[in-house]
Amino acid sequence: MSNNDTVRAAKHARDTAIRADQKPRDAGLANTAADAENAAVEASRKAFNGPDFPKIEKVK
Structure with a gap:
């Protein structure tokens, strides 16, 4: 696994957490x-x- 894959996965986790904070x-x-x-x-x-x-x- 490359460093780029790890960085992409970490960014996805961060972005998802931000969206969670903005939802009702x-x-x-x-x-x-x-x-x-x-x-x-x-x-x-x-x-x-x-x-x-x-x-x-x-x-669900």
Whole structure:
């Protein structure tokens, strides 16, 4: 995995967290926060060649 992939994943996590902060407090917020957490975990996993973790499921 290249450094660029890690940077892109980290930027995605940051952008998703910003969107979560701007949404109303509802299922959309929970889902956006889950996306941010999943992106951060994936970036960390790729950066350090760690194990796969289950993704956080979205609220319906």
